[in-house]
Structure formats: C-alpha cells, structure tokens
Amino acid sequence: MSCYRRRIMEKISETQHPLVSVIVPIYNVEKYLAHCLEDILAQSYPNLQIILVNDGSKDSSGSICDDFAKKDARIKVIHQENAGVSAARNTGLDHANGMYISFIDSDDRVHTRFIELLLNFIGSNKLITCGYELFDQDFEVNPTDQINVSQIEIQNLSDPLKKLVDIFDILFVVPWNKLYAKSLFDQIRYPSGRVHEDEFVIHEILHQVDVSCYMDIPLYYYRRRAGSITADETNAAGFVDKTEAIYNRRNFFIDLGRNDDASALDSALLKRFVLPTIKNTNHIWSEYSLRDIYTNDTLGLSTRLILLIKKTCYPLYVAMVKIGRKLSK
Template sequence: MPKVSIIVPIYNVQQYLAKCIDSLLEQTLQEIEIILVDDGATDKSPEICDTYDLKDHRIKVIHKTNGGLSDARNMGIEVAQGEYIAFLDSDDWVEPNFYEYLYSLAKKEDADIAQCDYIEVYAEDIQIDFRQHIKETIHTGAEALGLLFGKEYVKTVVVWNKLYRRNLFDEIRFPKGKVHEDEFTTYKIIHKANKLVNSNLPMVYYRQREGSIMAEGFNERRLHVLEAWKEKYEYLKQEGLEELALRTEANLCSTLKGFYVQTQKSSLINKNKILEDLRSEMKRKYIKFIKNPYITDRGKITLTICLLNGYVFCKLYTAYTNSERF
C-alpha cells in the first residue's frame, strides 16, 4: 500500500502539466501513487498523461467526461489506495521533499492532517527561501477550525497543501458543480480529524495565471461561497461551536455587502435579480447580524445603509474599500 495517494485533476493545462507531474516524480518519498484524472480535457493533456503513464508504474491515469474540479477529485478519492490522500492542482508544483516532510509530521504526531504553507508564483524560475525559522504547531480538530478565521484562513481552507488520512473521506466528497468547493468541505474534514499539524514552511508553488477559475473576474458562480458559508454556519451551530458559527455569520454579512457592490458594478445578465436576492438575504438576517458581536458597529451601520439605499451604500463602500469589516 502506498503511503500517499496524490490526486491531480486535469483540464486543458497542457503547457503546465509536465512541470507539475515532474515535481511529483522527483519526490524523495518513493512510496506514492500519482492519480492523474483527465476531466475531459480538449487539448493535449490526455496524451501527456498517457505518456507519463508509460514512464512510471506509480502513475494511474483516469480519463472521464468533463464534470468539473470536484467531480475529478471525487473520482480520484474512489480509487486512492494510500494511507494518506493529497491533492495538487495541475498547474502548480511542489518541492522534492514536500510529501516526505508532511508524511513525517503526520506520523510523528499521529495526526489525521498535516499542512504547510505555499507561495504565489508568476514565473517558473522562482525558488523558495528555506532560511526562515520553521514553526510547527499542533491542534485538535476543534482547535484547528479556528485557523479558518484570520491570517491562516487561505492556507487552511485550501486542500492542495495538505495530507489527509484517507478515512477522513469515508463520508465526505467535494460538491459537484460548485466554485469554492473547498469552502464546502474543509471545515467538515478538519472537525472530523483527531489532530492537525500546521507548518509555516512554504513548499507548494501556487501558480497565478490568466484563465484559471480563481483568476476570473466577478461572476455569478462566485456567489457559491455564500451557500457554503450558510451551510458552515448551520454545521458549526449544530456542533455546539457557537463562537465559530458567529464568526462565520460575520464573514457572511461582510461578503453579502461586498458581492452587492461587485454585482452593481458588473454587467451580469441577471444583475437586478442578484441584487434583489442579496438584499433579501441581508434583510432576512438583519436582526441576527445586528446582534452578532463579531460584526463591528460600522459594519452594522453600513448594512443598514445598504438596505435603505443601495446606491449610497455602493458609493460609501467604494470610498472605504480597505476598511475592516465594512
């Protein structure tokens, strides 16, 4: 049985794919399986996958009809045999000792999850500076949920900088057809974990490129995060994690207002309907938002202004874009 199964969803990334796969074949941890999931790519990505399949017995290639990132990840989970599961986006790459480092952390601490940091890159010739002081912290699953708020948020919510003990996915899958799919799943996985080891060492190169999902301008699909946070709020409240539920609710309030402004500035076909839906959501939750201790007085005032006069609110929001909890 391999120690780690690495699942790589692939769709039309022919110019980046070789670097991603090569970084996996160069891993110092040899007991791995690399699951390349061709999600119905229409460029040369399928052929590249098949070529690598002939090079190394640790590579498994799955060709499937296009179903999106979540569907491809879920397919990889179904066939994974490793003690731990990892995910890597097909346009990113990792340091040669990345999986050996996380695996050793997980085994040393008997942790269900091990995660490290990452760096955003715009070119391939960048190198990580490893002279920094390495800091490793240990959290229970409940404690680790707190990392989803504040400066550790992005690092904790994404899936491609982690190892997960495989049984964490016995009952959890990524939601098909959703953007922000990690927002729908990560909190459930972390809460299920016995322990999470968190390292500050950056070992993943997170490529920033035009054409990626997250590089798109504002569009209707971005609204999926609102659904994710509403589900997260209900989950945390049901689990008795009231403080984290209230902090999630505060994030929801801030994001509703931010999306209202972005929608107002957009040229979306359903613009007026989306604006009305956002206002209706704020109106339904108005009393709860006003009572939420994690929403500042300024945040509550601007929420009220938004409901009274959306035009004035958008002008104020634009003027104070960098204001905390506007």
C-alpha cells in the same frame, strides 16, 4: 518464504513506508502539466500511486498524461467527460488505494521532498498542512532548494476548526498543501459544480481531526494564473458559492454548540452582503433579518446603514452602487 511471513513483512512495509495516493485533477493545462508531473515523479518518497484525472481537456493534456504513464508504472490515468475539478478530485478519491491522500493542482509545482517531509512529521495524526508560496503565471520556481530539516517548526493545533473562523485565512482551507489520512474521506466528497468547493467540506474534514499539524515551511508552489476562476475577483458565481459555504460552516458550528465561532462568521457574512455581488434575492441574504444586523455589534454605522437600505429599499441601494462606481472612475 511462507505465506504467513510474507504477509507480516508486507504489513511492516505498509506501516513504515505507506502508500500515498497523489491525485491530480487536469483540465487544459498543456503549458504547465509536464513540470508538475516531473516534480511528482522526482519526489524523494517513492511509494506513490499517482492518479491523473483528465477532466475532458480540449488541448494536449490527455496525451501528455498518457506519455508520462508509459514512463512510470506508478501513474494511473483516468480520462472522463468534463465535469469540473470537484468531480475530478472525487474520481481520484474513488480510485485511491493509499493510506494517505495528497492533492496537487496540475499547473502548480511541489518541492521534491513535499511528500517525504509531510509523511515524516504527520506522526499518528490524520492531517498535516505545510506552507506555500504564490508565483505568477510563467515565473518558475526551484523545487530542489535545500531544506534544513532541523530548523523546521511544527505546530500542533488542538482545535483545528478554530482556523476556519477567519474567512480570509485560506492556509487551512485549500486542499493542495496537505497530507490526509484516507479515512477522512470515507464519508466525504467534494460538491460538484461549485467554485471554492474546498470551502464546503473542510469543516467536515477538520471535525474528524483531534490534532492537526502545521509545518511552517513552503513546500507547495501555487501558480497564480490570470483569468482562472478562483483568481477572478469579479466572478459572481464564485463569490456566492463561497458565501454559501461560509453560511453552511456557520450552521455547522451552531450544531456543535460553538456559538462564538458562529457569531464571528455571522459578522463576516453580513460584511459580504454589503457588496452588490449578493443580490437581494439571494436565499442566504434573505435568512438575515434587520434584528440580525442591529444586534451585531461588530458592524460599523455605515455598514449597518447600507445593509438597512439594501434590505428595505433595494432600488435605492442599486442606485447608490451605480453612483459609487461612477465616482470611483
């Protein structure tokens, strides 16, 4: 075969069977890691680059990665000093060669047709999202359940950014139930040292997407572990980080001229500021004035009153919080 014809055949193969880079950030998950990796190796779509980023694990996770790499040439293992999940994902992105990117958390499970079906339905779009199921700690799932492809519903979202207005709807925010065109990350990396790092970049990703697909079927299984950072609702750093991410998104919408969406996020932020997790010295809370509170007609009277007290007499607000906690016990 001539060099020219070989290049043509390779080009056809890349178009029909594109390489997908699967990035797995890993830290101290020896109990769950093997199941996750077995699901990835069992994918019905075989043309994968599997990037395992061991982010300074103190348990046997690193050696589990190395053992799996010996079994399958598609696996690339990168060991690095612990720097957090953002840095691990960024390392994976730096080494990704695929036309498409998928993130899988190392304690989760995926259906064996996860990549195949996402790739089949993404079409000419840059992003597709599928449904997911939560399962608790040590409960197990069946990643080989039968799927009737003819019954899969596909929604084409012509305004993907609109999905970011409801701050409680994380389906389109989380990084792991998606297939992305690699080009979406050409200028984007996750911010290091943040909790809810995905919240900081998702609006920048979706802004590059004309139409996003949603496949209404749970192909990703998210393990809900007690004590994990994002599962801990009392985690102050996580609460503050998410609040800042929402504020950044609000400013992003203002810059785009999407003032109604920015106003909706203002309302969500003000409701978050009622909680004691946001201290009076928080720089985002300080950006909001008394006028912002009283001109927002989505806030109830009690919410406005609490915010007024917090803004003008913080010691009284602290005392009220303490009394409220005692009464709730």
